[in-house]
Amino acid sequence: MINYQVRPYHQILIVECGEPLVEIPLELLAWESPHPYARLGAAYGEYSPYFLRQSVVNCLIKAQNYLDLVRPHWRIQIFDAYRPVAVQQFMVDYSFAMAVEERGLIAAELTPQQRQEIWQAVYEIWAVPSLDEKTPPPHSTGAAVDVTLVDDSGQVVNMGSPIDEMSERSHPDYYANSVEPGAREYHAHRQLLYDVMLKAGFQRNPKEWWHFSYGDQMWAWLNKQPTALYGRVL
Numbered sequence: 001m002i003n004y005q006v007r008p009y010h011q012i013l014i015v016e017c018g019e020p021l022v023e024i025p026l027e028l029l030a031w032e033s034p035h036p037y038a039r040l041g042a043a044y045g046e047y048s049p050y051f052l053r054q055s056v057v058n059c060l061i062k063a064q065n066y067l068d069l070v071r072p073h074w075r076i077q078i079f080d081a082y083r084p085v086a087v088q089q090f091m092v093d094y095s096f097a098m099a100v101e102e103r104g105l106i107a108a109e110l111t112p113q114q115r116q117e118i119w120q121a122v123y124e125i126w127a128v129p130s131l132d133e134k135t136p137p138p139h140s141t142g143a144a145v146d147v148t149l150v151d152d153s154g155q156v157v158n159m160g161s162p163i164d165e166m167s168e169r170s171h172p173d174y175y176a177n178s179v180e181p182g183a184r185e186y187h188a189h190r191q192l193l194y195d196v197m198l199k200a201g202f203q204r205n206p207k208e209w210w211h212f213s214y215g216d217q218m219w220a221w222l223n224k225q226p227t228a229l230y231g232r233v234l
C-alpha cells in the first residue's frame with residue numbers, strides 16, 4: 001500500500017502570518033476564460049480561483065515586470081491560483097476518472113493493483129486534498145499559482161506539454177537534454193518562466209514546470225527556511 005501523505009515539505013512548521021487573500025490584478029496579466037476547473041464544474045464558494053495572498057500577488061507583479069524587461073508585451077498567464085480543499089478533492093477525483101477512461105478501463109471493475117497504479121499516477125501530480133492543518137494542499141493556502149506564458153501576439157507559448165498532464169513531460173527539465181524536435185525551444189520557454197518567477201521570489205515544484213509558490217511549506221522546504229508563512233485559508 002502506498003502512503004500518499006508522505007511529502008518531504010510536510011515536515012515544515014507553518015506559522016500562519018494572517019495575510020488576507022486578495023484578488024489578482026488580472027489587467028496586468030493574462031488568464032484563461034472560462035477558468036479550466038470552473039468549466040468542469042468545480043465550485044469555488046466565496047472566493048474565485050483568481051485570489052492569492054497579498055505578498056504572493058506582489059511577487060507575481062514583480063515577475064511580470066521582469067518579463068517585461070526581457071520580452072516586451074509578453075504576459076504571465078494564470079491557469080489556476082487559490083483552490084479550496086473541496087476543489088482539490090474535485091480535481092483529484094476528476095483526474096482519477098480521466099485516467100481510468102484513458103486506460104480503457106471501468107472504475108467499478110478495477111483490480112486493487114489497477115486502482116493503486118492509477119491513484120499513484122494521480123498523486124504524482126496532485127497534492128492530497130488533506131484537511132489536516134499541518135498538511136494543507138499548496139493551492140489551498142493561497143500561496144501557489146499555476147502559470148504559463150503568452151507571447152506578444154497573444155498566443156500561448158509552447159512549453160512542450162500541457163499544464164496538468166500526468167506524464168514525465170511535466171518535469172521541468174524533461175526537454176533539457178532531449179533531441180526531440182522543438183525540445184530546445186520548449187526548454188528555453190520553461191527556463192524563461194522559471195527565471196522571472198525565481199527572481200521575483202517564487203520556488204518551482206520540482207515535478208511541474210507550471211507550479212510556483214511563495215511562502216507555503218513547499219517554498220520553505222525548497223528555500224531551506226525553517227517555517228512556512230501560510231496555512232490553509234478555509
Ligand SMILES: C[C@@H](N)C(=O)N[C@H](C)C(=O)O
Nearest residue numbers: 125126127137138139164
Ligand atoms: C496538478 C497541478 N495543477 C497542481 O496544482 N499540482 C500541485 C502539486 C497541487 O495539487 O498542489
Ligand SMILES: [Zn+2]
Nearest residue numbers: 144145146211
Ligand atoms: Zn499548482
